[in-house]
Amino acid sequence: MESFKPNEPGRSDIAHIGKSVVIKGELSGSEDLYLDGEVEGSIELRDHSLTVGPNGRVRANINANEVVVHGRIDGNISATGKVELRKSAVVAGDIVTQRIVIEDGAFFKGGIDIQKTNKDQGAARTSSASAQTSTPVTSVTTPGSSTAASTPAPGNRG
């Protein structure tokens, strides 16, 4: 899946919460969300993406498909797809996801647990059986001018 781009033309299906908005309570939805305001409580987007803008301040646990962070999050993140911490991100909490991208300069305090799907596990077993080895899958990408590390779901976890 491509990275979520809030200003991408034609993406009118994305909900926006502006930087002057403050929400306390449970925030849930079934569409992608760009959040540049403040939320305290919980965020539930299930199969959709959340982007926390540079002015975004979140004190909540988050469940979503993809989470892209430019702002600040105090809380746990659970993503079925990917988590991206951009260079301006400040995140304190635990992250459970299949893939994570962290740009150099991001601040993170907490734990990262890379989960993999049943499909990945099956592929890993097949790969391991055929190659008789378990090479870690690690790659480094460079989005824009900054350095980032990308961690796909590892293929050697039981």
Added chain:
Amino acid sequence: MTNFLTRLFRGQSSANHDPSAQGGEVPSRRSSGLGELTRLLKGSESLAILDLGPTSPANITHFTGLGHRVYNEDVLLAAQNPDYKLRNDQGGGINVDRFFQENLVFRNVKFDAVLCWDIPDYLAEPLVKPMIERIASVMNPKGYLLAFFHTKDAGPDAPYYRYQISGPDTLRLQRGPQFRLQRVFNNRHIENLFHDYASLKFFLARDNVREVLVVR
């Protein structure tokens, strides 16, 4: 606390920053301690690894790629928080109790390996021993801790580096904020610091750094 972190990462730290030096890199260096740690962890999966240095995409990638869970807590950065400073009428110094109420708190995890880097050399004196004791309390028996210590040849202006893993026994050094070297430990000091641990193994390096692999 988070306001402090935000200020710090926007370059408004109370630490003595040298912006021209930040982000600069020196050539990679070989690390015998890291090499030994890599060898000892080889074949294990789903271990819990604690990195006490600045957030490092390279280190997170390295360990999550091996199937481990990675925890990150930048202790040295947290110790710069002015909220922990005691007023003069309280005796000055740092509020150790409050610091450890808010940092290095892990309720549901025990670590199999801890990357301590050279933090004890730069950390305020009252925090050093309690930090080592706190780490011991959150490690699994037979867990490993990797620490670096400057030798007597390093001056007080020895630059502070971020250690980024670039291979099984290789580190890339990146200049960080200009934290000041607080002290130099000799071998006896190091042994005393880790006296609650099971064993220590020293590795001498060429660049005025003594590497120590400690077993809980």
